[in-house]
Amino acid sequence: MKTFIAVDLETTGLSPEQDYIIEIGALKYQEGKCINVFSRLVKPPVSISERITEITGIDDEMVKDAPEIAQVMKEFIDFVGEEQVLLGHNIKFDYSFLKINAKRLGYHFNKKTIDTLGIARRLLKELPKKNLGALCEYYGVINPCAHRAYEDAKTTAVIYAKLHNQFAKDNPKEFMPKEIIYKEKKTEAITRKQKNYLIDLVKYHKIQGEIFSGDMEKSIDAMTKSQASKKIDEIILHYGKMK
Numbered sequence: 658m659k660t661f662i663a664v665d666l667e668t669t670g671l672s673p674e675q676d677y678i679i680e681i682g683a684l685k686y687q688e689g690k691c692i693n694v695f696s697r698l699v700k701p702p703v704s705i706s707e708r709i710t711e712i713t714g715i716d717d718e719m720v721k722d723a724p725e726i727a728q729v730m731k732e733f734i735d736f737v738g739e740e741q742v743l744l745g746h747n748i749k750f751d752y753s754f755l756k757i758n759a760k761r762l763g764y765h766f767n768k769k770t771i772d773t774l775g776i777a778r779r780l781l782k783e784l785p786k787k788n789l790g791a792l793c794e795y796y797g798v799i800n801p802c803a804h805r806a807y808e809d810a811k812t813t814a815v816i817y818a819k820l821h822n823q824f825a826k827d828n829p830k831e832f833m834p835k836e837i838i839y840k841e842k843k844t845e846a847i848t849r850k851q852k853n854y855l856i857d858l859v860k861y862h863k864i865q866g867e868i869f870s871g872d873m874e875k876s877i878d879a880m881t882k883s884q885a886s887k888k889i890d891e892i893i894l895h896y897g898k899m900k
Contacts, residue, residue, distance in 0.1 A: 658771060658832055659689040661742040663817070665810035666751045667713045669701055673753040674842050675884045677701035678726055679715055681733055682806030684814060685740065691814075695736045696807040698723040702876035703888070704868045713804045730758050734766065741769055742834045746789045746813045748772040753839045760841065769834035773817050776831050780824045792816045845882040852877050855889055862896040 664683040670676030683695040698715070700723040710716045723729075733755075737743075745751045748770045759766035777787040784795060789812060793800050796819045802808040825832050847855075855877055859865050868888070869876045880888070 658742065658821075658834065660687050660740070661744045661771060661834075662686070662737055662740050663744045663810045663814040664748075664751055664755075665745060665806045665813060666754055667709075667715060667804065667806050668754060669703065669705060669709055671750075673757045673839075674844050675881060675887065676754075677703065678729075678754055678758060679705060679709070679720060680713070680806040681729060682808070682810040683733070683736065684807075684810055685736070686814060689818075693736070694807070695733060697729045697732065699729045700725050700871065702869065702871060702879050715805075726758055727762055730755075730762055730764065734759065734764055737768075742771060743768045744771045744773070744813060744817055746772070746792075746809070746816070747774045749837055749839070752837050756839050757841050770837050771817065771832065771834055773813055773820060776817075776820050776824070779831060780820070780828060789813065789816065792819075847877065847880045847882055847885040851882065851885040851889070855885055855892075858889065858892050858899060861899045862892065864892070864896060868892065 662683050662685050664681070666678055667680035668676050668678050678699050679701055680699060681695065681697050684691050685693040685695075698720050700720045705715060705717050705720070743752060749772070752768070752770055756766055773792070774787055777784065777792055781787065781795070784791060789800070789809060790803060792798070793812060793816070796816060798812060798815050798819070800808055800812040821832055856874065859868055859873065865873050877885070
């Protein structure tokens, strides 16, 4: 398979329903050659945690002037165009975030995928680890900026080429695009009680700028019940309850 879009995301967490995209990186390949690239930071409606900053290097300052997901998803969908195949490492993770955000914004987004993680798990069973870093070490590939979306997407495309050259002749089916059926988990909107408590909690601890990168009430209104509960727990854990 020589025509595809390599893609990678950075997010505020692991849940497509509860967390947010903060970066999209992608490269469009036709007949094995990169013909276009896409790299965008995304401003989430919540503050980026220290843990995510440690992993990605992305913090609130970096995204403060970035566009929100509605604009970036439109740009990404325009970039993808009619291309039907997305390539990624653990592509189900990235696809689930893209699928859910596209659906919420009213876009039709159904693509087939190729997963380098799945290929490595089946064909490189002797490797103790199959994450992107481990495959880079195995194949002698240098990723100059791991855990940034564009560089990880580009590196994934290189790893795919290595895997393809080594295994495709004897295992052609492993490299065929596959459909991913991802169904969004049911979510409930934030309750009025949660909203009021969260606003009071943020004001009490005087942490609005540390928690929400934009309009606080707008950001809170966009939360699900589960997201609000998670955010309340995080604030209480770090700052304590109201007295």
